[in-house]
Amino acid sequence: MVRLIDQNKVTKNIQPRIFRNSIYKYFFLAATTLCLLILAVLFIRVLRQGLPHLDWQFLTSTPSRKPEEAGVYTAFIGTVWMMAVVIPVTFVLGVGAAIYLEEYAKKTKFTTFIETNISNLAGVPSVVYGLLGLTLFARAFALGQSVLAAGLTMSLLVLPVIIVAAQEAIRSVPNELREASYGMGATKWTTIYKVVLPTAIPSILTGAILAISRAIGETAPLVVLGIPLFLIQTPSTFFDSFTALPMQIYNWTGRPQAEFQEIAAAGIIVLLVLLIVLNSIAVFIRNKFSKKL
Amino acid sequence: MTTIVEIASGTSLREKKTEVNKDLVYKTKDLNLWYGENHALKNINLDIAENEVTAIIGPSGCGKSTYIKTLNRMVELVPSVRTSGEILYRKRNIFDKNYRVEELRTRVGMVFQKPNPFPKSIYDNIAYGPRIHGIKDKNILDQIVEKSLRGAAIWDEVKDRLKENAYGLSGGQQQRLCIARCLAIEPDVILMDEPTSALDPISTLKVEELVQELKKEYSIIIVTHNMQQAARISDKTAFFLNGEVIEFDETDRIFSNPRDKRTEDYITGRFG
Amino acid sequence: MLLILSWMKGVFSLSSQHNTVPFSVKEMIAKKQKQQKNIGEKVMPWILLLTAIISILTTLGILFTLITETFHFFGDVPFKEFFSGTTWYPFSDPGQYGILPLISGTLRITFIAIIVAVPIGLAAAIYLSEYATDRVRRIVKPILEVLAGIPTIVYGFFALTFVTPLLQNFIPNLEIFNALSPGILIGIMITPTITSLSDDAMNAVPKAIREGALAMGATKWEVTWKVVLPAAVSGIVASIVLAFSRAVGETMITSIAGGSTPNLGLDVTSSVQTMTAYIVQIAQGDAGYGTTIYYSIYAVGFMLFLFTLIMNLVAQWIRRRVREEY
Numbered sequence: 033m034v035r036l037i038d039q040n041k042v043t044k045n046i047q048p049r050i051f052r053n054s055i056y057k058y059f060f061l062a063a064t065t066l067c068l069l070i071l072a073v074l075f076i077r078v079l080r081q082g083l084p085h086l087d088w089q090f091l092t093s094t095p096s097r098k099p100e101e102a103g104v105y106t107a108f109i110g111t112v113w114m115m116a117v118v119i120p121v122t123f124v125l126g127v128g129a130a131i132y133l134e135e136y137a138k139k140t141k142f143t144t145f146i147e148t149n150i151s152n153l154a155g156v157p158s159v160v161y162g163l164l165g166l167t168l169f170a171r172a173f174a175l176g177q178s179v180l181a182a183g184l185t186m187s188l189l190v191l192p193v194i195i196v197a198a199q200e201a202i203r204s205v206p207n208e209l210r211e212a213s214y215g216m217g218a219t220k221w222t223t224i225y226k227v228v229l230p231t232a233i234p235s236i237l238t239g240a241i242l243a244i245s246r247a248i249g250e251t252a253p254l255v256v257l258g259i260p261l262f263l264i265q266t267p268s269t270f271f272d273s274f275t276a277l278p279m280q281i282y283n284w285t286g287r288p289q290a291e292f293q294e295i296a297a298a299g300i301i302v303l304l305v306l307l308i309v310l311n312s313i314a315v316f317i318r319n320k321f322s323k324k325l
Numbered sequence: 326m327t328t329i330v331e332i333a334s335g336t337s338l339r340e341k342k343t344e345v346n347k348d349l350v351y352k353t354k355d356l357n358l359w360y361g362e363n364h365a366l367k368n369i370n371l372d373i374a375e376n377e378v379t380a381i382i383g384p385s386g387c388g389k390s391t392y393i394k395t396l397n398r399m400v401e402l403v404p405s406v407r408t409s410g411e412i413l414y415r416k417r418n419i420f421d422k423n424y425r426v427e428e429l430r431t432r433v434g435m436v437f438q439k440p441n442p443f444p445k446s447i448y449d450n451i452a453y454g455p456r457i458h459g460i461k462d463k464n465i466l467d468q469i470v471e472k473s474l475r476g477a478a479i480w481d482e483v484k485d486r487l488k489e490n491a492y493g494l495s496g497g498q499q500q501r502l503c504i505a506r507c508l509a510i511e512p513d514v515i516l517m518d519e520p521t522s523a524l525d526p527i528s529t530l531k532v533e534e535l536v537q538e539l540k541k542e543y544s545i546i547i548v549t550h551n552m553q554q555a556a557r558i559s560d561k562t563a564f565f566l567n568g569e570v571i572e573f574d575e576t577d578r579i580f581s582n583p584r585d586k587r588t589e590d591y592i593t594g595r596f597g
Numbered sequence: 598m599l600l601i602l603s604w605m606k607g608v609f610s611l612s613s614q615h616n617t618v619p620f621s622v623k624e625m626i627a628k629k630q631k632q633q634k635n636i637g638e639k640v641m642p643w644i645l646l647l648t649a650i651i652s653i654l655t656t657l658g659i660l661f662t663l664i665t666e667t668f669h670f671f672g673d674v675p676f677k678e679f680f681s682g683t684t685w686y687p688f689s690d691p692g693q694y695g696i697l698p699l700i701s702g703t704l705r706i707t708f709i710a711i712i713v714a715v716p717i718g719l720a721a722a723i724y725l726s727e728y729a730t731d732r733v734r735r736i737v738k739p740i741l742e743v744l745a746g747i748p749t750i751v752y753g754f755f756a757l758t759f760v761t762p763l764l765q766n767f768i769p770n771l772e773i774f775n776a777l778s779p780g781i782l783i784g785i786m787i788t789p790t791i792t793s794l795s796d797d798a799m800n801a802v803p804k805a806i807r808e809g810a811l812a813m814g815a816t817k818w819e820v821t822w823k824v825v826l827p828a829a830v831s832g833i834v835a836s837i838v839l840a841f842s843r844a845v846g847e848t849m850i851t852s853i854a855g856g857s858t859p860n861l862g863l864d865v866t867s868s869v870q871t872m873t874a875y876i877v878q879i880a881q882g883d884a885g886y887g888t889t890i891y892y893s894i895y896a897v898g899f900m901l902f903l904f905t906l907i908m909n910l911v912a913q914w915i916r917r918r919v920r921e922e923y
Contacts (some may be wrong), residue, residue, distance in 0.1 A: 046814075053816035057728050062747055063720030067741055067792075068639050077759055078751070137649070138404065138640050148913070150652050155839070155909035156902060157846025159873050160659060163898045164881070171886075195652065206829030208441035212503070214399060216454040216510055217431030221637045226457065231444055240851075242746075249748025252848035255881040256894075278750045285754045285853055291759050300751050303766070307746070318631040431626055459629035469622055511623040530704060 064147060078304070082297030090298055094264045094279065099291035104299050105282035109266040110179070111306075114276055115185025118190070118247045123240055125187070125213050126194030127229075130236075134202040135224055154192035161189045170257055177258050178274075179272040190243040197239020201232040234321030241314040245307050251278035257301025277303045347374040347592060349413075350358050350514050350544045351396060356410035358388075358395060360403065365391050367568045368470040369410070373561075378545045380559030382552055384591065389548045390438075393516050395475045397433040399424050415513075429457065434512035438519045440499035442506070443490035445473075447483050450491050450502060454510040469509050477505035478535050494540065497528025504595065505537065515539065517547040521554065533558050552592055620638040623696035633693060657738055660731030663902055666895030673889040679896065685880075686872075687890045694893060697845020698859035702776065702869035709780025709865065710787060710844040717784075722833075723790070726799040727821045738793065745789040753853030756782040762853060774856025774868035782854070787840040788811060794839065799825050842908035846901060848873035864868050870896045 043238050091102025129150075165185030174240040175181035205228050211312065213223040231238075261283040267274040284296035342529050351373040358366035366388045373379050383390045394400040396412065398419060408519040411418045419429055442450050451470045460466065470487065478499040483494070491502055500520060507515060517536070520531040536545060549555050554564050556576060563573040564585075570587045572579060583589045671679070674694045682695020721741065725734045761778040765771045768884075803824050810820045826833070856868030857878050870878070876894045884890040 033714050042838055049816050053818040056818045056821075057724075060720045060724035060728060063717045064724045064737060065739075065745060066717060067721055068755075070600060071744055072749070074751075074755055077755065081742070081758075082757070083458055089619055107626060125648045125651050128645045128659065129861065130640070132649040138644060145653060146649055149656055151907060151913065152909055153652060153655060155842055155846075157848065157873065157905055159846065159876050160663070160902050161477070161846045163876070163895060164655075164659050164662050166880070168658055191652065191655070206441070208439055210442055211399060211402070211435075211437060212441045212443065212506070214402065214459075215397065215437070215601070216456045217427045217429070217433035218509065219427050220456075220639045221641045222457050225637075226453070227443055239843065242898070245746065249750070251748065251750045252852075252877065254875050255852075256847075258880060268495060281750050282849070285750070285757060293754075294756075298752055300754060302706075303748060305872035306752070307748070309552070311746070428630055430631065455626070458626040460622070460625055465620065465625075468620075509622070510626055511621065 062083075073305075078297050078300050081294050082299070082301045085295050085298040086301055090295070091302070095262055099289065099295055101151070102284075102292075104277065104280055104302050106263055106266055106301070106323045107275050107277045108302065110263075110274035110279075111276045113179045113246065113267050113270070113274055114183045115187065115248065117180055117270060118186050119240075119244060120189055121187040121242060122247075124192050126191055126240070126243070127236060129191075129195045130202055131224060131229075132199030135220070141290065143145050150192045150195055156191055157252075158250050159252040159256055159321055161185055162253035164188070165253055165257050175271070177260060177273040178271045179267050179274050182254055182257055182259055182276070183270070184275070185190065185257060186247040189250065189253060190247045193242050193243040193246065198232070198236045199240065199245065201235030202228060204235065205231045233316050238314045238318045241310050241317075246308050248306060248310075249278060249303065251282055254279050255282070279304070283306060340387060341359070347375065347376065350375050351546075352411075352413040352416075353412040354413070355468060355510060356392075356395065357408065358391060358414060359407045360391075365558060365568050366395070371563060371570060371573060373544065375538060375544050376542075377581065378540050378547060378558055380555035380562045381546065381548045381565060382550070382562060382591075384567035385550065387565040389565045391520055391568075392565065393518050393548045395513075396516055397430050397435055399430075399593040401426070402532040408413050431510055432512055433514045433516060434507035435516045436500070436507055436511065436518065436520045439523050440496055440503050442494070442499050442502050444466055444490065446488045447491050447494070447502060448487040450506050451509045454506060454532060458510060465491045472507040474502075476508045476539070477501045478531065478538070479505060489566050497529070497531060499525060499588050500528065500532060501535065504532070504539075508539075511542065512545045514546065517545065519548050521551060522550070529554075552580075566591070636706070643749045659902065662900040665896055666892050667899045670889065670892035673892070675895075681796075683861055685875075687893055692889060692893075694889075694896075696872075698861045699870060699875055699897065700900075701757055701861045702851075702855070703871040703873070704777045704857060705847055705863065705865055705869060706780040706783060706855060706871055707841060707844040709777060710784035710835070711841060713781050713784025714788045714791055714844075715841055716842070718788040718836075719795060719833065721792045722789070722795035723797065723821055723826075726796045726815055727825065732764045738741050738796065741792055742787075744785060747786070749847060749849040750853075751785065752782045753779070753850040754785055754830040756850055756854035768866060770866055772856070772867045774854065774858075776855060776865040776867075776869045779850045780865065781855040783844050786850070787843050790840045790843060791833075795829070795833045798829040800833065800837070801832070802828045817914045819832030831915050834880075835912040838908055838912040838915065842905045842912070845908070846873065846905050848877060854875045872901050876901075 076215040089102045091108070092105050093101060094106045096102040097106075106262075109205065133143065134148065165181060167186075169175045169181040169184050170177065173181070175184075209227050209231060210223055214220075215225045218226070253277055259279055260273060261279055263273065265272075280294050281299040283302065284292045284299060287293070347594075349372050351371070352594045353369050353371040353373075355368055356369040357364070369392060379392060383491045391400060396406065396419075400406055408420065410587075411420065413419075413432070414429065417424060443453060445453070448470055451473050455466060455469050460469070466581065471480065471484075473485060479498060482498060484504075486493075491499065494502060500523075504520075510518075511539065521532050524532065536547065539545060540560075547559065559576045561574065562576040562579045563577065564571045564583075564587075566587055572583060572585045574584075580592060583592065648678050663805055674692075679694055679696055681697070682693060684693040684695050685696050685698045686693045725738060729737065757773075760781060761771065761773060761775065764778060767778075774885065777791075806824055807820055810824045811817075812847045815823075851871045851872040855871060855874055857874060858868040859870040859875070879890055879894045884894075
């Protein structure tokens with residue numbers, strides 16, 4: 033019998049092949065570690081710069097020309113006001129659209145069109161949403177630089193994210209539950225309202241919180257809308273002008289003095305803590321309710 | 326042939342039927358059904374009597390599940406379904422334009438292949454039906470819950486944990502809970518689509534006993550791929566094959582002396 | 598207080614008392630069903646349809662806004678100048694509007710980002726998908742995704758105050774505003790996009806195929822290189838295209854750390870301006886409504902929109918092909 037394979041050669045090759053494998057393995061591991069490292073450096077750097085300035089006075093003071101007196105109060109309250117618009121608007125519109133697409137819409141060309149459109153909207157740069165808000169809300173609806181104008185612009189920006197998350201949540205509700213409800217003579221809307229939504233709500237909330245975090249951190253649309261960088265007054269209605277956390281950070285970052293950069297870091301800590309709290313809530317909800325199903 | 330006789334005579338649970346003239350709950354006339362191009366039900370004609378257990382047997386894909394889902398129009402949840410012919414429920418055509426499907430399904434309860442309790446408490450599962458139909462009085466709901474759970478022979482097992490999530494129950498308990506849920510709106514007919522296929526033998530036995538108990542008050546139509554089960558619990562049996570009714574008769578007769586060769590082949594295990 | 602308590606007690610004991618009057622659920626339901634008008638059933642689908650249509654209105658709004666204002670812009674500036682002019686200087690009189698320098702700035706920064714993100718992102722994806730244990734993957738993947746969730750303003754701050762000074766140690770002629778530092782930071786920002794989507798694509802490769810190769814004595818690297826990567830290539834390419842699109846649209850990092858000097862060329866050490874940074878610069882200033890400068894941000898925005906739209910469509914197209922394979 034003729035041997036086509038030289039076993040000696042194969043055996044001799046094994047060692048280098050294994051060696052190559054482990055080299056690659058460590059290279060890939062190094063790349064992953066690098067990412068984690070960058071994240072760590074970023075956090076440490078911001079903390080070291082900002083923590084010394086982060087005190088009660090910083091949290092309760094309005095912005096000021098003097099860095100030692102400046103604080104994030106106005107910006108923080110402004111962000112809360114803006115969220116008071118974004119949360120209800122995105123939740124109602126986003127969940128509503130998701131219910132329509134998942135429960136009512138037939139698989140027609142029109143539905144596919146809506147869905148393709150939504151995924152394309154998710155890829156539109158935020159600065160373009162700023163231009164839309166500027167023309168539509170600020171000028172055409174004459175809302176100016178108000179909480180409402182910014183809130184609606186941000187709502188449109190994060191809407192695709194929340195729709196997709198809610199669609200996935202609704203899709204994951206087992207069909208047997210719908211059948212059980214229909215089987216007892218429940219109407220479609222009753223079934224959605226009493227069975228589908230209560231079952232899907234934890235995942236919907238998780239997605240909604242992630243979408244809202246994005247709205248909190250976005251800066252570009254606010255800049256384009258012309259939201260003021262420096263404001264002492266907090267808004268008292270949705271039609272008042274306001275400033276938000278990222279705008280305040282942007283303002284401080286742009287100043288040449290080192291002190292302002294340090295309080296920018298302190299502002300960033302406030303922003304990141306807010307986001308971390310929100311994300312922890314999202315993770316908590318996901319873990320708490322995912323076990324039940 | 327002897328094996329068949331054994332199956333039929335060895336059933337202690339089944340009661341002999343003697344009376345003949347009973348009211349009909351369902352009368353199916355020339356029913357045809359298509360899933361898109363697939364002709365799933367062909368010229369079905371079946372009369373289903375009151376307070377009886379009617380079993381539907383047949384190999385997988387014979388249309389038995391499709392038929393039972395047509396009886397409460399659940400089949401329409403599948404897009405691209407077309408039907409022709411009539412199904413009269415209590416003398417009214419269920420395909421009639423004015424017949425509200427919700428009303429039909431309120432009168433005709435259904436128990437599914439896999440237990441499908443809602444991810445809610447045991448109490449809320451049972452109260453779901455009455456609540457969606459506008460019964461909100463706590464007092465009455467309490468009574469309905471107890472009555473239904475007793476009716477499904479699960480009250481003693483769950484009475485101390487009505488507020489707990491129904492997902493904590495075992496598979497067999499979940500299925501009886503689903504039966505209780507179905508009883509809560511006091512239906513006229515109960516459709517059961519292979520209700521024991523996902524259960525262990527002991528839970529299966531409990532459900533079968535329950536079916537015997539329930540037929541005193543309800544008309545029951547049960548789809549099963551387990552012939553012994555059909556022989557044990559049903560009064561009448563319909564044998565489906567390739568979307569057609571091959572034979573429909575007293576269960577005793579079907580299992581002891583089938584008229585059709587194909588029925589005989591199926592129940593003696595030659596195919597299916 | 599006591600009175601109220603005893604009253605409440607009375608109420609509760611009353612309600613918990615069962616009255617055992619016989620009733621028929623059947624009849625109660627039949628009665629209610631006659632009263633029911635099913636308003637929700639008729640109205641809700643339409644309301645929900647409206648909410649779904651908002652997304653279409655948003656797209657139309659974006660298109661309408663960009664197109665009308667761009668139309669105004671081209672009333673003042675010739676088409677030819679916009680697309681072939683090599684100077685972008687709107688502040689002179691008359692302003693010069695050749696978009697090429699802005700595109701040049703955008704592409705320089707984007708390419709740096711891609712050069713950073715693709716190797717790191719892919720390597721991390723391969724590690725997570727092929728080498729890491731399930732536990733490591735479950736922990737590390739969400740942490741990596743944090744990188745994508747950090748507000749871009751934070752990256753901008755980091756680029757300007759940390760990375761640029763750091764790089765100046767190695768590249769002495771690096772200006773305070775440059776293309777390199779924001780490019781690197783954008784690269785880090787889009788890395789998780791590549792990692793996450795590529796990891797998903799590689800995970801979608803059936804396990805059996807891997808096992809077949811491993812059973813013949815292949816090393817993990819050989820399986821990855823010869824089996825997994827070729828099978829997942831469309832998903833990986835789609836993730837890169839998507840990351841590219843995100844880098845092009847990124848605004849704050851380039852505004853803060855990139856500068857505002859539109860120029861043509863390949864220099865990455867001096868101040869540049871991207872399309873997005875230009876929009877921010879003008880929107881922040883006091884460009885009067887109706888001036889050519891005001892309209893110019895819409896023209897630039899329109900270019901940006903088209904650019905990212907095409908990228909996204911390409912990514913979707915590639916990914917759709919993947920889905921058909923398995």
